[in-house]
Amino acid sequence: MANTSTIARGGGASPAPARGHRDDTPPRKRGGLPAWVIPYVLLVPGLLVIGGLLLYPLFQMAVMSFQKVGLREVRGAPAESVGFENYTKLFETELFWTSLRNTVVFAAVTVALTLILGTLVGLLLNKLSKAMSTFLVVGIMAAWATPQIASAIIWRWLFDAESGVINWALNALPDWLSTLLFGRADWSGEPWLNDPVSIYVILILMVVWASFPFIAVSVLAGLRSIAQELYEAARVDGASAWRIFWRITFPLLKPVFAVLTVLSIIWDFKVFTQLFVLAGGTSNREAFNLSLFSYTQAFSAPVKMGMGAAIAVVLTVILLVITFFYVRQIVKTEDVR
Amino acid sequence: MTVLRAPARPRTRRQLSNRKRLGRIGLNTAAVAVFVFAVFPVYWMVSTAFKSNQQIFTTQFIPFPTDPTLEHVERVFTEGVAGHSVWRYLLNSAIVALGTVVVGAVFALLSATAVARFRFRGRTSFLILLLIVQMVPGEALLIPLFMMIRRAGLYDQLLGLIVVNVALTLPFAIWMLRTFVAAVPKELEEAAWIDGASRFTTFWRVLFPLVAPGLVATSIFSFITAWNEFVFALTLMSDQSGFTMPVALRYFVSQRSVDWGAIMAASTLMTIPVVVFFLLVQRRMVSGLVAGAVKG
Numbered sequence: 001m002a003n004t005s006t007i008a009r010g011g012g013a014s015p016a017p018a019r020g021h022r023d024d025t026p027p028r029k030r031g032g033l034p035a036w037v038i039p040y041v042l043l044v045p046g047l048l049v050i051g052g053l054l055l056y057p058l059f060q061m062a063v064m065s066f067q068k069v070g071l072r073e074v075r076g077a078p079a080e081s082v083g084f085e086n087y088t089k090l091f092e093t094e095l096f097w098t099s100l101r102n103t104v105v106f107a108a109v110t111v112a113l114t115l116i117l118g119t120l121v122g123l124l125l126n127k128l129s130k131a132m133s134t135f136l137v138v139g140i141m142a143a144w145a146t147p148q149i150a151s152a153i154i155w156r157w158l159f160d161a162e163s164g165v166i167n168w169a170l171n172a173l174p175d176w177l178s179t180l181l182f183g184r185a186d187w188s189g190e191p192w193l194n195d196p197v198s199i200y201v202i203l204i205l206m207v208v209w210a211s212f213p214f215i216a217v218s219v220l221a222g223l224r225s226i227a228q229e230l231y232e233a234a235r236v237d238g239a240s241a242w243r244i245f246w247r248i249t250f251p252l253l254k255p256v257f258a259v260l261t262v263l264s265i266i267w268d269f270k271v272f273t274q275l276f277v278l279a280g281g282t283s284n285r286e287a288f289n290l291s292l293f294s295y296t297q298a299f300s301a302p303v304k305m306g307m308g309a310a311i312a313v314v315l316t317v318i319l320l321v322i323t324f325f326y327v328r329q330i331v332k333t334e335d336v337r
Numbered sequence: 338m339t340v341l342r343a344p345a346r347p348r349t350r351r352q353l354s355n356r357k358r359l360g361r362i363g364l365n366t367a368a369v370a371v372f373v374f375a376v377f378p379v380y381w382m383v384s385t386a387f388k389s390n391q392q393i394f395t396t397q398f399i400p401f402p403t404d405p406t407l408e409h410v411e412r413v414f415t416e417g418v419a420g421h422s423v424w425r426y427l428l429n430s431a432i433v434a435l436g437t438v439v440v441g442a443v444f445a446l447l448s449a450t451a452v453a454r455f456r457f458r459g460r461t462s463f464l465i466l467l468l469i470v471q472m473v474p475g476e477a478l479l480i481p482l483f484m485m486i487r488r489a490g491l492y493d494q495l496l497g498l499i500v501v502n503v504a505l506t507l508p509f510a511i512w513m514l515r516t517f518v519a520a521v522p523k524e525l526e527e528a529a530w531i532d533g534a535s536r537f538t539t540f541w542r543v544l545f546p547l548v549a550p551g552l553v554a555t556s557i558f559s560f561i562t563a564w565n566e567f568v569f570a571l572t573l574m575s576d577q578s579g580f581t582m583p584v585a586l587r588y589f590v591s592q593r594s595v596d597w598g599a600i601m602a603a604s605t606l607m608t609i610p611v612v613v614f615f616l617l618v619q620r621r622m623v624s625g626l627v628a629g630a631v632k633g
Contacts, residue, residue: 009459038536039455043463046448046511053504058401060481074484121371124364132368139372142379143406145615146564150604153590154382157597165381168398188396211374217619272475275568277587291476298480299572305480312477323472330468 050134058316069305079306086310095285099293103315106200107268108290109155113208114264115257118215123245125216126194126223140213148210154217155206159192166192196286199278206274215260222256223249254332262326266319290315371510379608386410386602393598410596413606418589420577423603426585429495430564430607433581437506437563438556444503445510445555446518446548449541452511453518464512471508483572493576501573502563510555517551518544521549557618561611582607 033041048060065086067079090096121140125133127315147153159166170178170187178185226249234244250257272291279287282296298308385393386409390400413423452460482501491497521544529539567583573582580588586607589600 022562036457039451039457039460042447042451042455044447046451046507047633049444049507050466050470051506053485053500054473054478054508057478057485058473061477062486064480064484074487095361105554124367124371125362127426128368132365136372137367140375141615141619142612143375144619146379146608147583147611149565149567149586150382150608151378153586153600153604154378156590157385157601158378158381160597163394163396163399163597168396170396171396209374209378244400255503264471270476272476273583277590278569281591284397295568295572296477296484309480312474312480315474316477319472319474320469321476323469326466326472327468331465 027130061312061316062310064306064309067306067308069303071303072174073302074305082306086306090307090310090314092337095288095293099288099290099311099313100284101196102200102287103195103269103289103291106204106271107265110204110211110268111261111264113204114211114268115261117208118212118260119219119257121212121216121258122219122223123249125220137217140216143209144211146210148273149277151206152274153209155202155274156193156278159193159202161189161193164192179323193278193280194284196279196284198274199284199287203275203278204272206278207268207271211264215264218256218260219253226252259326260331262322262329265322266326269319270315270320343586345351348441368615382601382608383605385597386605391599409596410606412596413599413603418599418603419580419585421580421585423582423585423606425578426580426582427606429579430581430583432495432571433502433566434560434563435496436495437502438559440499441503441506441510442552443561444507445514445551446545448507448511449514449518450544451458453515454523467508471512471565475505479568479572482569486573491573493579495574495579496577497568498566498581499563502559502566505566505569506562508561510559512556514548514551517548517554520551521547554618557614561614564607564611 045125064079066081066083066111067073067185068085069079073079119264121136125136143151147313158164161167167187167190170182171182172192178187192202210319230248231244231332239247270291270293271289275287275289275292276282279292282292282300283295294311294315296308297303297311380499384401387405387407388399389404389406389408392399392402392404408423415422417425451457452464453632482504486492486497486501489497491500525543525547526539526558529543530536536541565583566581570581570584571587574584577588582603586603589596589603
């Protein structure tokens with residue numbers, strides 16, 4: 001249905017005959033080209049980049065995952081095919097399963113928290129007075145705009161064992177409360193960044209902090225598009241706020257939530273920069289997720305690019321399945337055809 | 338009943354307005370709490386950058402630099418981080434980001450015009466392809482792109498990073514720009530055609546000026562992405578003089594004794610341009626990312 005061979009709705013072809021009456025010479029610069037070729041000519045640079053630098057490497061990655069690629073091969077020696085060896089080895093490695101578990105659990109928790117917090121803040125923004133709402137939007141923009149690397153460094157500093165403000169704050173809690181909540185009162189010198197569990201707690205906090213603003217602002221944009229009459233009618237009928245949310249807001253914003261959920265899953269599945277900085281590079285194997293595991297296999301000695309590629313393939317396959325839902329949703333709502 | 342009713346009415350009204358006032362206070366309190374959560378880490382970065390070392394390395398809570406100092410800012414410019422003055426890294430980052438913007442903008446505009454202005458065989462497939470490649474994790478492409486860049490002789494060169502960043506930003510840039518092109522009324526171009534202007538003149542004199550604001554928004558998005566990019570800059574640059582800001586910062590933070598004052602000053606320097614640009618295009622980014630799902 002989309003592949004109609006007629007070129008333009010009025011744009012490209014129809015002015016031509018109109019011009020023909022006054023002037024028989026075709027337009028100067030691109031005049032020699034038949035109209036149907038023009039869009040393809042315009043697409044050439046874009047297609048070259050996408051094909052050459054995104055699709056071809058994707059294919060290469062798949063090929064490499066079936067090869068042994070060590071330092072010699074990186075330097076130019078032809079790579080030897082090993083069949084499924086990388087994959088069978090990978091699935092036997094304990095570290096693969098901990099990385100996969102870390103990736104999935106982290107994404108699940110973070111996506112849920114980001115969506116809940118983001119939606120609540122979006123609803124809040126909608127209820128606030130204009131001045132208050134602007135104030136809050138500017139505030140959350142600060143978190144959103146901070147570069148990933150900077151936010152990773154900031155959070156490392158907040159959780160610093162010696163001079164971190166978090167340890168100070170936990171010590172400032174009354175001892176009974178701290179003991180009740182965490183089972184301890186003294187937090188001086190607590191080394192948060194050695195243990196994979198606390199690394200992930202900080203990572204979750206940090207990623208939620210950095211990504212809830214986007215959800216909030218998107219939900220707000222969605223809320224503004226809902227007709228106010230619906231809410232007035234519901235309020236006249238005496239519906240509770242809870243009921244109004246689940247009966248009006250949520251169904252109407254479902255497409256928004258669908259896209260936001262999928263985008264968040266995709267982003268949280270491939271977190272690299274923040275984890276790399278928090279975990280202090282590639283030494284803490286317990287804290288690996290799939291991205292960091294793949295990076296370590298490929299770029300730390302001994303170089304095993306084939307194995308790294310196999311891990312990347314697993315990650316990509318998972319993400320492409322999720323992307324499928326995203327694309328379907330966008331095609332439904334956006335005018336792609 | 339009737340006796341009771343008369344005084345009851347004003348009381349309920351007052352109660353209602355009280356409840357409303359309470360609700361308002363509750364909402365505003367929540368807003369302030371969220372505000373503090375969002376802003377505090379950034380505030381802590383900036384305030385650490387201006388604290389003396391004595392105020393930084395303490396177990397006390399020092400809410401703001403009582404004795405603000407520029408020593409850290411000065412130090413990152415003179416002694417630098419990771420072996421070079423921070424100017425060097427800012428310059429490298431700027432070259433990569435601007436190179437990405439210039440090449441990306443030209444390519445994106447051409448493709449966006451094709452998609453928004455023409456109906457052709459393969460158009461839908463191309464749009465869907467854009468959506469899919471946007472989602473392919475850069476981290477997954479790291480290994481093959483590393484090999485390709487090496488083979489092309491672009492390893493340890495800023496040009497290699499530009500090439501990679503153009504690829505990473507182009508799909509979204511086309512996606513974003515195409516709505517701007519579509520928003521320019523076709524009649525304007527048709528009028529120019531009728532007046533005898535060539536396709537190229539029409540494009541340059543009519544379409545281009547009208548799409549310029551969209552081009553700016555898209556370019557800022559590409560700039561921010563390239564400016565922040567970390568993984569490729571980490572793997573494609575081994576020589577310290579070629580580090581971009583993110584890599585230099587991370588290198589600095591992994592040193593044994595961390596100079597938090599200097600690193601917070603450098604992080605602040607890196608964050609400022611992003612925040613400024615961000616304020617300019619934040620709306621566009623929301624609508625671009627959520628695409629048509631949000632109409633408002």
